[in-house]
Amino acid sequence: MDLSLSDEQKQLQESAERFVREKYTFENRRKIAATERGWLLENWAQFAELGWLAIPFSEDDGGIGFGSIGTMIVMEQFGKGLVLEPFLPTVVLGGGLIASAGSKAQKEALLAPMIEGKKQFALAWLERQSRYNLADISLKATKEGAGWSLSGHKGVVYNAASADQIIVLARTAGSAREDKGLTLFVVDGKAKGLSRRDYPTQDAFRASELTFDKVSVGADAVLGKVDAAFPVVEDSVDRAIVALCAEATGCMDAINAATLEYIKTRKQFGVPIGKFQVLQHRMVDCFTNAQEARSMTLMASLKIDDKDGIVRRKAASGAKVQIGKSGKFCGQSAVQMHGGMGVTDELSVSHYFKRLTMIDMMFGNQQHHLTRYSNLAMAA
Amino acid sequence: MDLAFTAEERKFADDVRAFVKANLPADVREKVKNGKHLGRDDYMRWQQALGRNGWLVYTWPKKHGGPGFTPSQRYIFENVCAEEYAPGIIPFGTKMVGPVIYTFGNDEQKAKYLPAIRESTTWWCQGYSEPGSGSDLASLRTKAEKEGDHYIVNGSKTWNTMGHWADWIFCLVRTDPKVKPQEGISFLLIDMKTPGITVKPIIMADGGHEVNEVFFDNVKVPVANLVGKENEGWTCAKFLLANERLGIAAVPQSKRGVEALKDIARIEQDNGRPLIENKSFAEKIADLEIQVTALEYTELRVLSTMAHGGQPGPEVSGLKIRGSEIQQRISELAMEAVGEYAAPYLPGLLWQGSNEEPVGPEYAHLAAPRYFNARKTTIYGGSNEIQKGIISKMVLGL
Numbered sequence: 001m002d003l004s005l006s007d008e009q010k011q012l013q014e015s016a017e018r019f020v021r022e023k024y025t026f027e028n029r030r031k032i033a034a035t036e037r038g039w040l041l042e043n044w045a046q047f048a049e050l051g052w053l054a055i056p057f058s059e060d061d062g063g064i065g066f067g068s069i070g071t072m073i074v075m076e077q078f079g080k081g082l083v084l085e086p087f088l089p090t091v092v093l094g095g096g097l098i099a100s101a102g103s104k105a106q107k108e109a110l111l112a113p114m115i116e117g118k119k120q121f122a123l124a125w126l127e128r129q130s131r132y133n134l135a136d137i138s139l140k141a142t143k144e145g146a147g148w149s150l151s152g153h154k155g156v157v158y159n160a161a162s163a164d165q166i167i168v169l170a171r172t173a174g175s176a177r178e179d180k181g182l183t184l185f186v187v188d189g190k191a192k193g194l195s196r197r198d199y200p201t202q203d204a205f206r207a208s209e210l211t212f213d214k215v216s217v218g219a220d221a222v223l224g225k226v227d228a229a230f231p232v233v234e235d236s237v238d239r240a241i242v243a244l245c246a247e248a249t250g251c252m253d254a255i256n257a258a259t260l261e262y263i264k265t266r267k268q269f270g271v272p273i274g275k276f277q278v279l280q281h282r283m284v285d286c287f288t289n290a291q292e293a294r295s296m297t298l299m300a301s302l303k304i305d306d307k308d309g310i311v312r313r314k315a316a317s318g319a320k321v322q323i324g325k326s327g328k329f330c331g332q333s334a335v336q337m338h339g340g341m342g343v344t345d346e347l348s349v350s351h352y353f354k355r356l357t358m359i360d361m362m363f364g365n366q367q368h369h370l371t372r373y374s375n376l377a378m379a380a
Numbered sequence: 381m382d383l384a385f386t387a388e389e390r391k392f393a394d395d396v397r398a399f400v401k402a403n404l405p406a407d408v409r410e411k412v413k414n415g416k417h418l419g420r421d422d423y424m425r426w427q428q429a430l431g432r433n434g435w436l437v438y439t440w441p442k443k444h445g446g447p448g449f450t451p452s453q454r455y456i457f458e459n460v461c462a463e464e465y466a467p468g469i470i471p472f473g474t475k476m477v478g479p480v481i482y483t484f485g486n487d488e489q490k491a492k493y494l495p496a497i498r499e500s501t502t503w504w505c506q507g508y509s510e511p512g513s514g515s516d517l518a519s520l521r522t523k524a525e526k527e528g529d530h531y532i533v534n535g536s537k538t539w540n541t542m543g544h545w546a547d548w549i550f551c552l553v554r555t556d557p558k559v560k561p562q563e564g565i566s567f568l569l570i571d572m573k574t575p576g577i578t579v580k581p582i583i584m585a586d587g588g589h590e591v592n593e594v595f596f597d598n599v600k601v602p603v604a605n606l607v608g609k610e611n612e613g614w615t616c617a618k619f620l621l622a623n624e625r626l627g628i629a630a631v632p633q634s635k636r637g638v639e640a641l642k643d644i645a646r647i648e649q650d651n652g653r654p655l656i657e658n659k660s661f662a663e664k665i666a667d668l669e670i671q672v673t674a675l676e677y678t679e680l681r682v683l684s685t686m687a688h689g690g691q692p693g694p695e696v697s698g699l700k701i702r703g704s705e706i707q708q709r710i711s712e713l714a715m716e717a718v719g720e721y722a723a724p725y726l727p728g729l730l731w732q733g734s735n736e737e738p739v740g741p742e743y744a745h746l747a748a749p750r751y752f753n754a755r756k757t758t759i760y761g762g763s764n765e766i767q768k769g770i771i772s773k774m775v776l777g778l
Binding site for chain 1: 381382383384385386389452455642656657659662663665666667669670671673674675676677678680681683684685687688698701702765768769771772775776777778
């Protein structure tokens with residue numbers, strides 16, 4: 001047993017750190033967020049060049065086999081810089097789904113160019129009524145000749161506007177909320193009958209509402225097996241959760257560092273406010289929370305590839321509970337300790353706070369995952 | 381980075397388990413399993429068995445007679461012992477004064493005291509806190525005045541754990557009252573049989589006798605019993621506290637505690653169903669289990685850093701705080717689980733090991749005393765507020 005980074009892993013960490021330091025100063029990030037796309041193609045090209053788009057994939061799939069620990073390492077640094085490039089939707093979710101469920105032809109057509117930096121993906125699963133239930137899907141795919149026709153609505157689809165392909169979770173059989181009867185389809189981002197309403201998110205990412213009006217796809221658009229997508233999606237989302245946890249630990253480190261610096265320099269009553277015990281203890285609690293978040297993220301990154309599904313699901317949910325709790329504590333405390341400045345757009349603090357808040361909302365919040373964890377842990 | 385144990389480590393785990401199964405007295409195992417109080421002899425039988433195998437001082441390096449375990453082996457050893465219901469090792473000799481002696485003591489002291497600690501033939505206790513010196517430890521006033529080749533010790537110590545069973549006590553005493561508080565303290569070893577020492581029990585809220593006041597009335601202590609230099613005892617004191625921090629998180633015991641809590645919740649009934657099926661109660665246990673996992677992985681990260689020759693980072697400082705809060709939460713939920721059956725107070729069964737029939741299940745009458753008792757965990761070893769003060773100053777630079 002050894003939980004320290006190997007030399008290769010340390011190099012990856014250092015190169016991700018360098019990228020964030022050089023390309024993601026707070027002012028730079030503001031400019032990137034204001035561009036039309038909301039992220040930079042040149043940064044994506046650099047990811048490809050550095051091999052980062054190949055990190056989680058096996059060598060058989062054209063990857064570099066760094067696995068979940070590799071994803072954890074880069075996502076943590078992305079969190080420190082609030083990086084906007086769509087690594088999560090394109091690489092972790094899109095690439096991950098194709099690697100786990102795709103045919104040889106799909107991997108060649110989609111995964112290989114994605115690793116080269118030439119393709120963007122989005123996962124469209126959520127619907128207005130779904131909340132956090134991955135099986136609450138009513139967008140319908142019906143047989144149409146050799147292919148399928150998709151009709152319905154998808155919401156808060158991250159990276160949809162930039163995506164060359166959208167991976168759509170659709171109902172092909174069964175009733176609402178049944179986990180059987182779900183199928184994944186790879187749909188062209190510019191497909192006829194697909195319309196989008198694009199918008200920025202609270203934390204400066206980009207997402208869209210999608211309407212599918214009789215969108216026709218061929219039989220080869222099916223990713224994995226018909227009617228059997230649920231376990232594949234659940235596993236992929238759990239991986240995305242662990243990646244998000246790593247991003248959140250980076251956010252917490254950054255927001256804690258900013259707050260610590262602030263309370264050392266901000267003076268009131270003639271002394272730096274960090275001299276007040278009530279703030280000192282709160283700051284200590286922030287650091288303890290961030291340490292726990294880091295520990296749970298590491299645990300989940302190590303266990304998310306376990307062959308036992310219960311171990312994987314408990315790992316993801318346990319980590320998400322911790323991230324929700326710690327992220328909220330660090331975020332709210334940072335704003336409070338910054339006083340009025342904490343609620344302005346001017347300082348980075350409010351931006352980290354917004355990202356941490358939205359991460360808790362994604363793929364199930366703290367309460368949702370506590371219930372899921374509890375159901376898994378008490379059954380044993 | 382790898383979570384799996386090597387073949388060698390798995391073999392080591394098997395060896396530890398086989399050893400515990402063969403050497404832990406069955407009656408002691410039962411007491412630990414049922415959460416009963418242990419006597420001096422219970423601890424001694426187990427510790428001496430470990431001592432014969434060289435494992436009692438499992439945190440010591442080889443050059444001082446320890447097994448020189450790797451961090452992974454330490455983790456395995458602690459976990460297997462807890463899983464097999466071995467009692468916790470009394471830390472006063474093994475984790476506190478022992479390392480102080482081999483770090484700051486002279487050769488004569490090492491030869492005199494260390495073998496008996498390794499073999500558990502002496503019982504040590506701690507003389508730190510005083511009635512007027514709690515969190516502000518450096519304000520201590522028990523004085524030691526030199527007269528020829530002896531110190532004459534006068535004063536009193538309190539919150540002295542298990543001193544009524546002890547052969548020796550290590551004390552912080554004031555040897556210079558005129559300098560800054562930290563600069564006039566010395567570290568002294570005192571034989572509990574020395575004339576002038578009185579041990580007076582303090583009965584705790586749970587009705588138990590675990591701690592004492594110790595009074596020193598013109599107690600003659602040879603100068604040879606001074607560890608380190610005179611007036612430099614604060615260095616030993618700080619070293620001891622830092623050394624203590626790792627194990628104090630009690631992760632293996634808390635893992636065992638969560639499992640025991642689940643067992644109770646499977647037996648207790650709630651509206652005709654096992655309590656564990658009550659969603660809100662189950663989620664309280666789940667939340668606790670997640671806290672224990674976070675603590676465990678924080679400790680594992682520290683161990684991995686140490687295995688690579690690094691020093692524990694800031695993460696180690698939070699271990700005592702979170703570890704103690706978790707121990708309290710376990711006891712709180714166990715009490716919540718038994719409901720009104722927490723009320724019956726059966727001191728005979730609890731303290732004297734009588735054979736009287738428990739009221740309700742065996743675990744029920746233990747629940748409240750353990751809850752009351754566990755409030756100590758956020759107070760001792762430097763209260764959690766003191767710990768936060770230390771982290772704030774030493775780690776955050778505030």
